[in-house]
Amino acid sequence: MSRKKGGAQADPRWTYRIEPAPGDLRIVQALIITGTPPYRRGELSSSRALTDWLRRWGLLSPGSELTPADVEQAASVRSGLEALVRANRGPAPAPEMVELLDRAAVAAPRRTRFAADGSARVEPVDGGLTGALARLFRIVALAHRDDHWRRLKLCSREGCGAAFYDFSTGVTGKWCSRRCGNRGSSRTYRERRKRHLARTRGDRRSR
8 A cells, every 4th residue: 555645554553455544534434444344343342342442543531431322322423424425425414414413513522722832722621432522523624624525435336335535636436445446347347248238139139
């Protein structure tokens, strides 16, 4: 994988065969990937697993303890974000998905703090999962502001659907990796050839 695009080799947290999105947007990408069948490893299967995942990505405050209810909430947020990303290549997300994310964002407030040197930073008001989601939603907001969000998509290959960042100039990418692209193209070719043969046989019968 190329360091130039996403820096996969430079980020030890990234363990997927997909080019990571630039900067912190890869955290959102990674969260969505945890729900994708080819890459599902049980990251959100328990409070312990979720704690480990959030800490690995720097989203969880030290000393935070999560509960089974937090696991359910995290999975719901993942589904909502997946719906938003799917909308980058299709129709608008379902209203209930948007409402779900909006409620979660309202419940995860942030505040601006100033350091002794006068620099400012935005940080979550609360700890635990609420604080982690506040950090996550800030990444989403910044991606929209910087026009990166529209490049986050879901792989078109049936059976995959992993989140990927479209680095193409025209934002026309469809596959998360070359491997999926080859499989998807082969499938499309077979289906096109099958339809062509069916039409040919039909034409012969009608003569």
